[in-house]
Amino acid sequence: MKPPKLLIDADYFLYRAAAAAELELEYAVDLTVIVGDFMEGRRIVKQEWRNLRQRFDTDDLLLCFTDTTNFRKEIDPDYKGSRKDKRKPAGYKKLKEWAMATWPSVIKPGLEADDVLGILATKGDIDNFVLVSPDKDMLQIPCRIYNLKDEFTQDSESAMMKLWEQCLAGDSTDGYKGCKSIGPKKAEQILEKVKDGNYWKVIVETYEKAGQTEEDALRNLRLARILQAEDWDKEKQEPILIDPCKLNQS
Numbered sequence: 001m002k003p004p005k006l007l008i009d010a011d012y013f014l015y016r017a018a019a020a021a022e023l024e025l026e027y028a029v030d031l032t033v034i035v036g037d038f039m040e041g042r043r044i045v046k047q048e049w050r051n052l053r054q055r056f057d058t059d060d061l062l063l064c065f066t067d068t069t070n071f072r073k074e075i076d077p078d079y080k081g082s083r084k085d086k087r088k089p090a091g092y093k094k095l096k097e098w099a100m101a102t103w104p105s106v107i108k109p110g111l112e113a114d115d116v117l118g119i120l121a122t123k124g125d126i127d128n129f130v131l132v133s134p135d136k137d138m139l140q141i142p143c144r145i146y147n148l149k150d151e152f153t154q155d156s157e158s159a160m161m162k163l164w165e166q167c168l169a170g171d172s173t174d175g176y177k178g179c180k181s182i183g184p185k186k187a188e189q190i191l192e193k194v195k196d197g198n199y200w201k202v203i204v205e206t207y208e209k210a211g212q213t214e215e216d217a218l219r220n221l222r223l224a225r226i227l228q229a230e231d232w233d234k235e236k237q238e239p240i241l242i243d244p245c246k247l248n249q250s
Contacts, residue, residue, distance in 0.1 A: 001128060003058035004144075007120055008049070009133035010063035010105070011113045014096055017044035018089035036091020042098060055146075056130060063105040064116040065096065071110040071239050075222050080175045109237050114138065115227035122228040137166070140226045160247070164191055164199045166224040167217065168206060176223040179203075180210040200244040218244065 021041035025033045053059055072079040099105065106116050114137050121131050121143045131138060134148045142159040145152060168187035170178025182190070194202050207217040225231065225242045233240050 003060060003128075004056055005060040005062055005126055005129040006052055006056060006058060007117050007126075007129055007131045008052070008061055008063050009113050009117060009135060009138075010096075010099055011066050012133060012135070013045055013048055014041075014092060014099060015089060017041045017048070018092040018095050020044055022090050034090050036089060036094070038091050038094050038098075041091050041095050045095065045099065052132060052146075061103050062120070063099055063103050064113045064120070065100070065105060065107040066113045066116075067107055067109055067111055069110050070112065072112075072223055075219060075241075076176065078175055079223060108232070110239065111227065115232075115239075117141070118226040118228050119232050122230070124229070137171075137226050140166075141228065161191060163221070163225060164203060167203055167221040170220060171224065174223070176220050178220050179207050179212060179217070182206065182210070200247070 018036055018041050021037040021044060023035050023037055025035060027033065049061065053061070070079070100107075106120065108116050108119070111119075114133070114135060117131055117133060117138065118141050120126065121129065121141050129144065130151070131141060131143055131145045132148070133145070138145055138147070139154055139162040140159050142154050142156040145154055165184060165187045166178070168179050168182045168190065169184045170176050170182075178187075190202065190206060191199060203221075204214045204217050207213065221244060222241050227239055231240050231242060232238075
């Protein structure tokens with residue numbers, strides 16, 4: 001079998017490297033200048049990706065990046081609102097430009113790197129690959145995953161269950177709250193009781209019991225969903241918003 005292609009969450013590696021390579025230059029008590037050491041950031045990235053290539057015995061890397069626009073903002077303008085005033089590490093942009101010029105890279109209009117990874121992993125045209133990302137959202141994708149600690153294969157049923165859980169529990173980091181008073185453990189308990197496979201019905205009922213609506217549930221589902229190949233209109237180059245009634249409920 002040929003060596004695997006590594007589908008890499010490049011945003012994560014570049015952000016971390018740029019942050020580690022920042023320098024604070026204090027010129028006075030009230031004057032500190034932050035600069036990015038590009039050479040150090042590049043060294044960190046090259047070493048981390050060298051480690052990945054050695055681990056999987058491959059030189060076939062495909063970097064996935066986040067676009068400057070985000071379709072989820074059209075679903076909810078407050079999506080990731082807590083991050084809007086947070087700056088990227090100094091030197092991040094230069095590192096990104098270097099990485100995209102050095103390795104095969106993919107960026108799709110309006111999508112986050114997570115979505116690009118999800119689409120590539122579910123298209124069915126890559127025979128042997130590993131999705132490389134520490135992001136828990138990647139558990140929605142049924143494929144072989146390396147989260148920088150463990151390597152495993154996420155099955156379709158577990159991947160779908162992860163989506164339902166996130167729809168209920170929300171994600172404070174990404175700025176969508178889910179159902180009121182429902183955290184990950186309670187969401188899991190609720191879904192474990194579903195015997196007929198109709199998870200969406202139970203999710204809507206849970207939202208309504210909390211004084212919310214089916215529209216609230218649908219908005220959270222669409223914010224939580226990491227796009228897969230079926231969620232991307234290749235011709236129009238835009239997302240196809242998920243319809244819970246068409247999902248495999250089994």
